[in-house]
Amino acid sequence: MSGIADKISNLVGGQQKPTVDPSTETFVGSIDQGTTSTRFLIFDTKGEPVAIHQEEFKQIYPNPGWHEHDPEEIVQSVENCIEGALKQFEKDGHSRESIKTIGITNQRETTVCWDNKTGESLYNGIVWTDTRTAALARELKARPNSDKTEVCGLPISTYPSVTKLLWMLRNVEKVKKAYDAGTLAFGTIDAWLIYKLNGGPAKNIFITECTNASRTMFMDIRSMEYSDEMLDFFSYEFDMRKVHLPKIVRSADTEHFGKLETGSLKGWPITGCLGDQSAALVGQKGFDPGAAKNTYGTGCFLLYNVGDKPVISKHGLLATIAYNFDGKPIYALEGSIAVAGSGVKFLMHNLGFEQQSHKITELAETVKDNGGLVFVTAFSGLFAPYWIDDAHGTMFGITHHTERGHIARATLEAVCFQTKAILDAMEKDSGHKLAELKVDGGMSNSALCMQTQADLVGIPIIRPKMRETTALGAAIAAGFASGVWKDFGELKEVNTAGQTSFEPKMEEKESKRMFKRWEKAVSMSKGWIAEDQAEQGREEDSKATLESAKKDEEAAAKI
Ligand SMILES: Nc1ncnc2c1ncn2[C@@H]1O[C@H](COP(=O)(O)OP(=O)(O)O)[C@@H](O)[C@H]1O
Numbered sequence: 276m277s278g279i280a281d282k283i284s285n286l287v288g289g290q291q292k293p294t295v296d297p298s299t300e301t302f303v304g305s306i307d308q309g310t311t312s313t314r315f316l317i318f319d320t321k322g323e324p325v326a327i328h329q330e331e332f333k334q335i336y337p338n339p340g341w342h343e344h345d346p347e348e349i350v351q352s353v354e355n356c357i358e359g360a361l362k363q364f365e366k367d368g369h370s371r372e373s374i375k376t377i378g379i380t381n382q383r384e385t386t387v388c389w390d391n392k393t394g395e396s397l398y399n400g401i402v403w404t405d406t407r408t409a410a411l412a413r414e415l416k417a418r419p420n421s422d423k424t425e426v427c428g429l430p431i432s433t434y435p436s437v438t439k440l441l442w443m444l445r446n447v448e449k450v451k452k453a454y455d456a457g458t459l460a461f462g463t464i465d466a467w468l469i470y471k472l473n474g475g476p477a478k479n480i481f482i483t484e485c486t487n488a489s490r491t492m493f494m495d496i497r498s499m500e501y502s503d504e505m506l507d508f509f510s511y512e513f514d515m516r517k518v519h520l521p522k523i524v525r526s527a528d529t530e531h532f533g534k535l536e537t538g539s540l541k542g543w544p545i546t547g548c549l550g551d552q553s554a555a556l557v558g559q560k561g562f563d564p565g566a567a568k569n570t571y572g573t574g575c576f577l578l579y580n581v582g583d584k585p586v587i588s589k590h591g592l593l594a595t596i597a598y599n600f601d602g603k604p605i606y607a608l609e610g611s612i613a614v615a616g617s618g619v620k621f622l623m624h625n626l627g628f629e630q631q632s633h634k635i636t637e638l639a640e641t642v643k644d645n646g647g648l649v650f651v652t653a654f655s656g657l658f659a660p661y662w663i664d665d666a667h668g669t670m671f672g673i674t675h676h677t678e679r680g681h682i683a684r685a686t687l688e689a690v691c692f693q694t695k696a697i698l699d700a701m702e703k704d705s706g707h708k709l710a711e712l713k714v715d716g717g718m719s720n721s722a723l724c725m726q727t728q729a730d731l732v733g734i735p736i737i738r739p740k741m742r743e744t745t746a747l748g749a750a751i752a753a754g755f756a757s758g759v760w761k762d763f764g765e766l767k768e769v770n771t772a773g774q775t776s777f778e779p780k781m782e783e784k785e786s787k788r789m790f791k792r793w794e795k796a797v798s799m800s801k802g803w804i805a806e807d808q809a810e811q812g813r814e815e816d817s818k819a820t821l822e823s824a825k826k827d828e829e830a831a832a833k834i
């Protein structure tokens with residue numbers, strides 16, 4: 276159970292509350308489908324969550340560098356969370372009729388392929404962190420005119436959805452068959468959820484929201500439509516126009532997202548959707564150009580609002596859609612870090628350090644500094660601003676003095692160093708220095724991590740009391756579409772009370788020295804996948820897929 280869930284259940288104290296007249300109350304539901312867990316929250320109009328249910332789901336790592344989710348399990352987790360939160364909500368005396376609308380926010384880039392006749396997924400979802408496409412990304416980069424950042428805002432890497440789709444077309448028999456039959460549907464998690472929650476093929480609501488679509492590499496970030504140039508570029512082996520791509524719609528919309536077709540909220544409308552990092556920017560009310568937020572979840576993502584025109588980075592950042600409520604898109608510069616909380620989980624699950632995340636912070640507090648240890652947590656290569664896909668996780672500076680506390684501390688510091696590198700790049704791209712940085716996400720619970728962050732970037736780090744900002748952002752999008760809130764002014768009081776400010780305390784000389792060591796470690800973490808290994812990787816991809824297909828067939832034969 277998350278901190279906020281603890282808080283709510285403490286407030287509720289297990290007691291039955293008197294029933295409140297639904298006509299005097301207004302709430303907005305929010306589905307938050309993250310990388311490691313799903314949540315459903317119900318917010319009041321002051322942006323306070325009054326009910327939450329959270330469920331973790333399976334992380335599947337079939338081979339080194341591979342990371343998958345079961346798409347059906349994800350849908351089930353959403354349905355379970357809705358039921359769980361609603362039960363709590365009604366136990367507290369509220370009526371489901373007072374929930375006006377529902378928003379969705381989700382992990383981005385993770386790619387699902389399904390058959391649009393049966394509505395069944397054809398393979399596990401390939402998660403945004405997955406690096407099996409490193410060789411494929413290199414192959415794409417080597418093609419003529421492969422720098423498409425001007426069009427879609429993203430560099431070619433293992434990260435965007437397109438490489439995951441191409442991999443499935445090459446390696447997954449069922450996906451290839453659906454492609455040949457003309458029934459192959461592709462989508463990110465928003466599209467998959469909207470399709471399934473609306474009842475799948477019966478209704479065939481096949482749409483994607485624009486902040487999510489901007490992570491596929493198929494969308495022109497200016498026109499907000501699929502780009503012919505991008506579709507042509509990726510159509511050298513398979514024709515991208517033969518794959519069904521969902522229609523791109525705005526983030527706040529009363530016409531296209533449909534409604535829930537099952538469960539206790541059957542019939543409730545969905546009127547908002549945002550990729551999770553865009554949602555966090557909205558939840559932090561980063562509506563003005565120059566506003567920024569950094570979300571420390573499974574990964575860590577810094578979004579900087581650049582206003583109504585995209586800024587194409589020259590320093591390793593991404594251009595992305597921040598949100599589009601009314602047909603006038605707002606853009607952001609983004610610095611994406613692949614490993615943040617997942618580094619903490621790695622220490623817990625792979626190295627057996629502790630069993631709870633906050634204990635990793637406590638372990639890090641047992642030492643006064645990193646003891647000279649630097650941990651480049653490049654488990655998925657290194658994302659922004661470096662984009663080194665052949666980097667692997669590497670620890671430098673180990674001596675007889677090194678203990679577990681140093682490793683825990685270096686794990687927390689890794690995300691702070693990368694954030695510093697991203698802020699430096701952002702300053703170069705935008706010509707502005709941030710005055711403060713707003714933060715949220717699970718790992719921002721770690722005061723040690725946030726203090727280290729302030730020390731390394733030299734500006735105050737502002738952490739709100741209510742840190743479910745991602746879910747709040749989706750609720751805001753849905754609430755705007757359906758008239759719960761009418762303008763940004765009405766959100767002035769939302770989530771402002773009780774924030775914590777971490778002020779920089781470290782001497783600049785020391786923070787510079789630490790950062791220099793980090794940069795040295797980054798340069799030494801490169802080149803861990805040699806060309807021949809990359810090729811071998813491709814052969815192994817095919818072998819592994821054949822094996823998994825064989826297992827599927829054997830399982831099917833047993834039924
Ligand atoms: N006190 C803490 N110290 C360090 N890491 C933490 C702490 N609390 C939570 N985390 C980390 O935060 C991550 C979960 O954050 P969350 O925002 O829920 O992620 P997501 O939305 O990606 O699923 C986990 O990886 C967890 O290990």
Ligand SMILES: O=P(O)(O)OC[C@H](O)CO
Pocket residue numbers: 309310311381382383384403550551552572573574575
């Ligand atoms: O699950 P998170 O919060 O780390 O976010 C995942 C991102 O959307 C991936 O781009």
